[in-house]
Amino acid sequence: MFPSQVPRPVHILSPDLISKLKNSIEATLVAVIKQNKHTRYFSESPVFADFHSALRDLGRDQDDDISDDIFLETFRSTIPLTSYESYEPFANKFLAETCREDDVRDMFSPGLPYYIGVTSSTSSPKPKLFCRYRHQPPRHDILKDAGQTFCTFSLHYRQLVQVQNRNGDTVAAIPAGLGSSGMFRMRNGLDVANDHLNIKLAGDWAISPIAVGFVREYRTFLLTHTLFALANSKIETICILFSTSAVDMIRYMEEEWDTLLASIETGELPQWDGTQHVREYLQPHFPPRPERAAELRAVDKAADQPGWLVEIWPMLKTIFSIGSGVFSVAVPKLRFYSGPDVQLCGLGFATSEAYIATVYDPSDLNLFKVTSEDIIEYLDVTKEENVSGIVPPWLVEVGKHYEIVCTTRDGLWRYRFGDVVEIAGFDPTDGTPIIRYFERRNIVTWMAGGLLTEKHITAAILAVQDTLAPITEFTAIVDSHSGIPTLGYLVEVHGELHPDAAKAPMKLHNELCRLNEEFDPQRMQIPTIRVLKPGTFAEYRQWRIEVTNSGSGQAKVPVLLWDMVAQERMLARVQRELNGNSNGGIVEGSP
Secondary structure, three states, rough: OOOOOOOOOOOOOHHHHHHHHHHHHHHHHHHHHHOOOOHHHHHHHHHHHHHHOOOOOOOOOHHHHOOHHHHHHHHHOOOEEEEEHHHHHHHHHHOOOOHHHHHHOOOOOOOOOOEEEEEEOEEEEEEOOOOOOOOOOOOOOOOOOOOEEEEOOOOOOOOOOOEEOEEEEEEOEEEEHHHHHHHHHHHHHHOHHHHHHOOOOOOOOOOOOOHHHOOOOHHHHHHHHHHHOOOOOOEEEEEEEEHHHHHHHHHHHHHOOHHHHHHHHHHOOOOOOOOOHHHHHHHHHHHOHHHHHHHHHHHHHOOOOHHHHHHHOOOOOEEEEEHHHHHHHHHHHHHHHHHOOOOEEOEEOOOOOOEEEEEOOOOOOOOOOOOOOOOEEEEEEEOOOOOOEEEOHHHHOOEEEEEEEEEEOOOOEEEEEEEEEEEEEEEOOOOOOOOEEEEOOOOEEEEOOOOEOOOHHHHHHHHHOOOOOOEEEEEEEEEEEOOOEEEEEEEEEOOOOOOHHHHHHHHHHHHHHHHHOOOOOOOOOOOOOOOEHHHHHHHHHHHHHHHHOOOHHHOOOOOEEOOOHHHHHHHHHHEEEEEEEEOOEEEEOOO
């Protein structure tokens, strides 16, 4: 659906839309309750004891004896807000040294999960596991009719859970790893048990053969996908999970331009690290293309060419990538290289736990329509953090902020995601809420008499780009180098620093105080800004993937970086530092 066809969200629901939305949501909720009420987690966790007790008190032992209204009322009155604390001991059963079918079947949803999503642990000290089951095929396929597609899919998993029956025979193999990898497998029927066959396939949905998805090393992963895409002049669509990874891809492509073109010309694959185990499967799909190599040599390297991607792929129409939240910082650079005629579109609002919302308006990277396949409730951030603060979808208010709470077919029950959204309106066709991502609901740190949130940190640095330089990526640290803790930004920029860049720290200080009036300007130290060498964040992603054995789509850079090893790696790549001295002046120099 193109922007001209997207109906403008309405701000007030009519009685008819309220009725339509409520009936649809309640029917879905009843179906989820009936499907999952006998699962191990829901039956055995003490968190849900009140639900079962309430039904017993009504003398209703069989589902046939329970009306839909009773299910709904019992759910609303007895199911509390839940967190990973109640879910974790049940999920960990899949990681037992010997995973027995009797111990894990029907754990969160009927049957066995298709894959186990493992979080990136960006905002928590250790990864979390979420079992995802096969349901009806998704209704929304953004790549349908996308033409020749350059898609950087990954099939990597951290471990393979072998589920055994009582005789010790393996009855299922469940990949545990990157959620997007598991979803890609499930959507395209790439069962892990058939990987010995999958690895030989060309793949009908993307230019790259399936074997590229088994490359784990981040740089090589992106370069190998890029190699197959460069060899095809008819690419119409690019699909890369995060906008920051799209920028990494462009950087790598420019750095390896001569190698890529020589390989396309000869049909000989480069000897990149991490491809040894897939080379024999890649080679049959990579014949020599000297004519295409000649076309690309006429284009030459990017060298900061606006619209470079269209020079490479003249038929390019659309780039799909997550560009909301912290990933929005890379969007301007991606637009620079794609040019004005290529549409940048989001991929939806998804997490390892659940799929929250689809893209609503392709021209807006932060506008989503909430899914109708699971139950999304809204916890008012201005109220107490319990069920009394939950607002149903038909009663949310435009402009207000709510934390997402999910009840899903995969067995989450009023689970708190920690993501805060803003209500942008309602779909006039069915009343579904239209949302924007706002921030993570957590207190990042306490500073200068006020709470410093992810939103403050992000908004402040983006507000000083006109003084500093266009920022392509950033993170922040609590900087104690001067003896008094302050906020320290680590940034990569596009191009040269502006002439007035030395004024950026003071402007940043003023912006932080403006964003949160609780901050005491006298106590708030002037933030530091360290400009990093180009490619530092790409190097961080590669390092992070290696040390965590995660997939190539699972190396998010946190807004506030606490990992001391990661901090040291980045601080070793500082090119220039801007900071404030004790008199409020600006000092410029090396770290």
